[in-house]
Amino acid sequence: MNKTANFTLGVALALLAQGSAALERVQASDAMLDCAAIANEQSAMTQLVEVGSDERSLGTAAAGAAANVGGQVAASQVAGSLFGAFGGLIAKAAGAVAQTGVETGMGPDETAKARAVTAGARAEYLDRLAQAKDCGAGGAGKALSAAEFQRVADAAPAGTMLVTPLSVAAVQAALQEPVTPLSTAGVLDGKLDLKGKKVFVNEFRVLFDVGGEVTANTRGGYLFGTDYGATSATVTYKVTQVDVAALQAITDRAFEDFKARMTAAGVALEYGAPEGGGVYDATEPPSTAQAPVYIDKSGGYTKRRLLVMAPTGMKLVSRGFAGIGAGNIGKRIEWGGKGMEGLSITQSVNIAALETSGSGSSILRRGSSADASSELTVGNSADDFVVQSYVGGGLVRMGAPVILEGQFANFRTVGGFDSDKDMTSQVIGRLQNVMGQGANKVKRVEKEVDLDATAMTRLSLQGLATVNQALAELMRQ
Secondary structure (H helix, E strand, C coil): CCHHHHHHHHHHHHHHHHCHHHCCCCCHHHHHCCHHHHHHHHHHHHHHHHHCCHHHHHHHHHHHHHHHHHHHHHHHHHHHHHHCHHHHHHHHHHHHHHHHHHHHHHCCCHHHHHHHHHHHHHHHHHHHHHHHCCHHHCCCCCCCCHHHHHHHHHCCCCCCCCCCCCCHHHHHHHHHCCCCCCCCCCCEEECCCCCCCEEEEEEEEEEEEEEEEEEEEEECEEECCEEECCEEEEEEEEECCCCHHHHHHHHHHHHHHHHHHHHHCCCCCEECCCCCCCCCCEEECCCCCCCCCEEEEECCCEEEEEEEECCCCCCEECCECCECCCCCHHHHHHHHHHCEEEEEEEEEEEEEEEEECCEEECCCCCCCCEEEEEEEEEECCCCCCCEEECCCCCEEEECCCEEECCCCEEEEEEEEEEHHHCHHHHHHHHHHHHCCCCCCEEEEEEEEEEECHHHHHHHHHHHHHHHHHHHHHHHCC
16 A cells, blocks of 8 residues: 555544544635645545445445355254244344344444535535646645635535525615516416406415425235335425514515506505405414414425415405305405405415325335425415405416526435334344335435525515516406
């Protein structure tokens, strides 16, 4: 082994021995590294990634299984002579349990796995440091000024963004920017008959997606003498910091945009209810910083938790399992005779694309898949309308969600469970296999979402303005 390899392995083993606290993505001494030192650091990080990789245990598991064959056979012969066929089954089960313990013990522990994640992030940063120093040209590399080095050190890791948490102060700059809507073609589906009527907008809701869940599963089955085990996959996500005041500022700006687009389109609207009340009275408080209001919307294998917002000073119509209900029948008749109409408007800002393989039989589908990934859209849930009119019965749905391109958040995996990587589950699975039964598989993933104030504000307003513009075009017809 040459000196460089000895040094690299020594660095890796030293870092491994020192514990996770000794390893950081960016270190104070990095500004002094030349190209040769960067290369050695990169090799050391590669060693740590390999030590903490789950894939490493797959290679050693084969050797562990081979080494254990003799013991399993010997145990089977002894048990078989004592207990007959049942003894052989006991021996196989014991061998399966022993093999699982060997395989698990030969894999990386949780500390090594965590260190491997940090080492991978540091290796990516070192690659960019090497590029900044032009190490590809050979030699010690270009000397970086303090400002140049700091730009490399401060850059977000690949696939992530530097996030400024939501706050009223942090969203102000984006709130002042002009908003350009996207194409409105196909955004809305439905009709409203407002011609010649006095129209009151009684409610303007904006629902912000702040968490949810997506699931998938298969049912166990039996076919041609073979048992197939059930599978289950679940992914949850939640926003780490729900700043109601910041989302209130976005809601107020979206409402101003709505009113401005209606005026520009020549659509005359009044806001609130006339004296004497309306078909529906808005009496329910929306979210405040002191008392946030949440609703859960389920769609088969998906669920979203939504924060309910309304413009400052506006309240909401009460809803039950059937929506806003029948309302005041007498007022509906009165409004119809006077040529009056009321509207409830709802838009949802969703932060996650939810993907699921649904459910089925494990005979036809051997696995389940589910995921929640970063995607910002403005739309509605299946049981909500963008516009619901009170008298004429007009309903407007989303024809298609407005998809906003651009990164606005980091989705981080922070926990979960995988039966394929859990020793107890592996033992139970092997015992099920020995008994001729299919082993059940379970996987859960927990994610946390860090929203960026500027990007979240800018993209949300663009999506909300697109729906506002589509509504203005629909209402002026």
